[in-house]
Amino acid sequence: MEGHFNEPWLDASAPHGEVVLSCRARLARNIAGFPFVNHATAAQRKELLRVARQVLLGGGLSSGMIWVDLGRATEHDRRLLVERHLISKNLADSDIDRAVAISGDESLSVMVNEEDHLRIQILAAGLQLESIHERLNEIDDHVEGKVDYAFSRRWGYLTACPTNVGTGIRFSVMMHLPALKITNEIDRVRRAAKDLHLAVRGYYGEGSESAGDFYQISNQVTLGRSEEELLGELKDKILPRIIEYEQQARRVLVERNETLLDDRTQRALGILRSARLLGAEEAMKLLSRVRLAIALGRLPEIDPRVVNQLFLQVQPAHLQFQAERPLSAEQLRVTRATIVRKAFA
């Protein structure tokens, strides 16, 4: 892996950065003439890798593209990529020939031989769905100029799972909703999202808990509506309401429970600045409180970008990367506490 990281998608000054950590758009695409990944032979999957590599690294896509052969990568490197949201857990854990192409700034990643032949993703800080969709579309056009996609006039882009068929597009937005969590209103958001056919997941996707009060909201419908309609619905109708709901809950917290809020913040900071052993879940919980206080202008001395980065840096593979060696569970907690202490010193 590279010796340093680039995280433009953790920029705290991005649009709606106080509530929206990052946004993502991804396309599921399959190459015509090949069975889907689950039904392809080993030779076909190898050929898919060869074709994908040629297209993705052949230039014209993004600067500094790198290719990671996940079959050869170490378990640690695969975890690191999962933690950085560049590959899915499924791809990391799979035992077939698979790879990922990543742009130099990590804003573009293309998984090869995941559930579909190609899963093209763009990641950006804050709420910038329109611009990431535009870029994703350009990349899709570029790839499509080199290979024929599996497409049918009735069903659109054909995918291994019919829940992705049609546009094959999934927009998702990572929202930080601590005030709605504190005021117990988060379940209302979950219910409303469900009624609107949106999925609500945690920081690490399907099945992950809402660690650090992060909720990833994404469209589930991919067929019968255009990309623009799906985007418009999220961007203009749904997300502004959730953002306003969270902001309103934050205002209520300040108005009615100012002392309690400051107490929670300072206790969190106290632990983060002095703990010698820190679990991942506890760190995420405390960092969430600090992030909320920063957004409310109550901790002007702390750089919000540092906190955004810490959510990532406290994850196990990141800690091992930092330490440059494998760490035991105990050593992970020690290293985590050390990193956090230094960040808030």
Place this chain on the structure above:
Amino acid sequence: MKCDRCNKPAVVHEVTVKDGVKTEMHLCEEHASAKGIALPDETPINQLLTQFVICKENRPARSRRIRCQTCGTAFASFRRSGLLGCSDCYGAFEEHLGPMIERAQNGGTSHAGKCPRRGGATIDQQLHIQRLFKELEDAVASEEYEKAAQLRDRLRDLNPDPTESAPPPAAG
């Protein structure tokens, strides 16, 4: 509704139809997770879809026999995994897949988005022409003849064959 095993409220409700016999199960969070059932929010969509198919399936003998001629995937295997084997499976399983997709896609029955240019260039153009025809009809209906004339010209440009050009707008 209460949990079948204790007095806590049930959060997981499972209805299984097997050989025409319906059985119901209602469990609280604790007992559901003890039984290895993920809570609704955490259930992957393809699993929901598969469960839905299992519940809805009342013609097992007939659908189980269907296979995709191209890749050999059996419909029964799709029901288990939620994954199709190749592009042609969509056609092979269309009868059973159509209603399922419509349900999973909140009523979406056909593609309304981007089309590939390569190989699909003609498709894209056909859809574009269809849209222009629709706009032309609307323009005529609302007596916007200037706009209708412009649309007619655009359609002529797209389709140089005079025998297939757009009909001129109604006189008026």
